[in-house]
Structures are given as structure tokens and as C-alpha cells.
Amino acid sequence: MSDRLVIDSLDFVRNAGSRHGKIPLVELVRLHDLLFDQEGELIYQISGQFDKNKRPGLYVEITGKIHLHCQRCLDKLVHHIDLQTFLILAKNETELNLADDDDTIDAILAIPDLDVFNLIEDEVILSLSIALCHADDECSMFKLKSNGNGSADKTKPAHPFAALAALKKTN
Template sequence: MAEAALPKRLDAIRFVDNETVLNGSLDMNLFKRFQEAVEDVNGPVVYKLAFQRDADDHMFIDGECSTKATMVCQRCLDAVVLEVRGKFEIGLAFSDEKAKHLPKHYEPAIMDHNGNIDPWELVEDELILALPMFAYHADGECEARQPKADTEQVGVTEKEDNPFAVLQQLKSK
């Protein structure tokens, strides 16, 4: 297992052939798209990328990444700090056409003609995909208290008008 700085471009084929595992942490200030999607980032991005081949000789990256981010709670509109975790299997291919032949459980990633990829972009994409659609505080922690529903049964005292009563009168004439 290798503990190294994550390069901006890497030779994915060589990493797969060597069954390289990269893990470490990255400065969140370098992930501009993720920062635009949240209110604030509360720590570094921790990542692990394992380059492998499956039984059918498909190259893939088994990875995970996590960080903490501040978002706006949709109940109380206050800040809520959430753990953002992404776990993924990315199949590597040289073209869109070859990516269509990857097993369905792989998310495809296209390498350039030399077999290089941008692992930073992959990690950032996975973090963005791991964001919740709507952020909420845990039950009982939200400042905005939801009103309790009135559980008392209300009986119907008035006789409801039958909308077909007029038709009944016309029929009887």
C-alpha cells in the first residue's frame, strides 16, 4: 500500500498492473466545484483509491472518499454539518464505445490515449454525487420545531350534500 501525494495526472494502466493503492488526505481548497455546492467545508478530503483488474480483465478503481461539509438545513434554514462519504467502483476505458461494454456496476471513466486519468476530478465528482439532495438536522436536533398534529377525531355533524341529488330529482319527473 502506498501513502503518497495524489498526482494530478497518473498512468492508470501502470497503476492497475502494479495493483497500486493510494490513500491520504487532500486540501479542500483545491476542489472548487464541491465548494460551490456547499456553504463551507470543515476538513480535508480523505481518500483511498485501489487500482485493480476484475476476473474478466476489466481495469477498475475501487475507491472511497470523505469530508465534512456545512449545508443549509431545509427545515430551519440554519447551518448543519454533514459527513459526506462516497464509495465507488470506476471502470476504466479508452472511449465511450468501450465504456458501454463495462459491467453495469462500474461507473465509467474515460482515459486519454496514453491511459492517463485525473484522479482529483474523480474524487471531486464522487464527493458531489455523495451530497444529499436536501440537508436536514437529525430528528430532534432541528431548531424549527414541527407542530404536533392534532390527533383528536372530529366527527361529521352535517349531512353532506349529494352532488347527484339534482339528477335524482330530474329522473323522478
Template sequence: MPGHLIIDAIDFARNAGVHHGKISISELGRLQDYLVGNCGELKYTVAGTLSKGEPVLQITVQGSINLQCQRCLGELKHVLDVRTDLLLASNESELSRIDEDESIDVILARSDMDVLALIEDEIILSLPISPRHRESECAIITVGSGDTAGKKTPFSALAHLKKLH
């Protein structure tokens, strides 16, 4: 990833650090497997804070990406509005203890944390498992719909046979 942003996560949170900017979708290498096309950019904000005395990173990502519809395999515009609070654990034992509570998102704090990789992780985790257009918008559904008067369908031959008997 070209533009690395490295922070000391706990220090960043304790000092209420804030970093925001834009990132090109083409720079997010791992995300490419989920996309149709890679043009455009996403806005992000990473803010450090203390919540009940514990260091937290607040991540916000906004923008839109193009996924592949699993029904028609066409392009599907997906709007991202990711908002995540990540509690920072200072060591492995604290991580294990806090991670038992599934309602809390916790990561191991490092002194060389790559913020853009963390943002990419959060985007990937927010993606739908099986992205699909709404039924009325899906190309595979709309191809067969519409006025069929005067058109020969696969079932018209069956209807003709039914009339003979």
C-alpha cells in the first residue's frame, strides 16, 4: 500500500490524535478481490480517545464502491458508511480477556500500527456476505419481465399442446 500512515496506537489514543483524509480505492490491495473496478476514493477519519479510561480508536469511512451482484453478476453500487470503535489492548492476556465479550471490538495495540491497513480491514468486515441488487433492480429479473404479448416463450408450445387435449 503506497501511503502508509504509522501510529503508536496507545499514544495516539491518549493524546486524542486525529487523522483524516482521502484514500484511493486502487491503493487498497486486499479489497480488490471484492470489487468490480477500482476507481474513486473514500474519505476516512481515525480519532483516538479514552473511554472509561481505556484507549480507543474511532474509525469512520465513507464513500461508495462497486461490488458484483451475486444474482446477475452485474455491477452493484455499495455505499460505505463504516463507524467502528476499537478498544486497544496493551498485551495478549488483556486481549484474550476482553475478547471473550463479543459485544466489544478489541485489537492488540502496537507502536507501529498501519492505519490504512486497519481501515481496509474495517471496510472488508463491513461488506455484505452476498451482495445483491433488489429484485426489481436486478438485471436477471428484469430481462424476463415486461410485456410478453406477441412473443414466443418456452411455455407457449406447452400451452398450445394443452389446448389440443
């Protein structure tokens, strides 16, 4: 288990801090339920900056490859992560509520003990679609059935409930 990076968010911005590293997927526990397996790692870079309006913020870049479940066939789905985001640091709840009213910016509460791994995990989870699937030509739900002699049966694709219909007829 690697050491977790904890920063004082406003101090990090004031000092123009910058950190980068790798996080094994094993350490991102909240992400585990969404993963097919825990192989791989995410590469991150975080830097403290002021935006054009002189507001403090964190620029976060995350790249990597994770394996998810295809929501159609439930097989492994390789998903590439390539995120870049700028998070405004709100000094209090009032500033955070004002930032939430503006759809063009993302904001988090500035805290003295911000766990960067949790922040990165949050950003990855928020970036995922509700139902990720293979492309139609890659999904095993749509692959043609073999007819036994090595050629594909192109007359009719397998219906997802064909096995259920067969069981229903026998009972």
C-alpha cells in the first residue's frame, strides 16, 4: 500500500504546489464495485493554480486504463481514463453554494487535509457513464453463433432470452 498524499489545499495553491504519481487500483476501494478486476493503476498530476479571476484552484490530470463490466454481456470492458479538470477551492459553504449555481465551474470546499487519492477517485467515479457497453461489433451479445462447421450462422443472431424461453417450454 502506497503512502496517501494529503495536502493543505489553499497552502498548496499559494505555494504553486505540484505533485504527480501512480495509484494502484487496489487502493481505490469505492471504485472496486464498478471494476471487473483491480489490475492496473492510474497516473495523476495535481497542481495548485489561480484561475483568471484570481480564485484558488486545483488542476487535476488523470490517465490510465481500468476494466469495467459491459452492461450488456457482463464481460470485461477496457475503459481508458483521460481526465483534465480545474476545481475551484471554495473557502466556505457560502462560496461553495454560489459556485454550484454556476454550471461552468466545478468547486470543492478548501480543507487543510485534502486526501488527493480520494479526490482522484471521486473524479474517476463522476466521469463514468451510467451504463458502459462494448461497441456493437465487440460485444459478445451481438457476436454471431457458430454452427459447428466453423462458419458463422448469419441467418439469425442469438436472442438474449433464448435460453429462458427454452427453460420455460420444458417446465
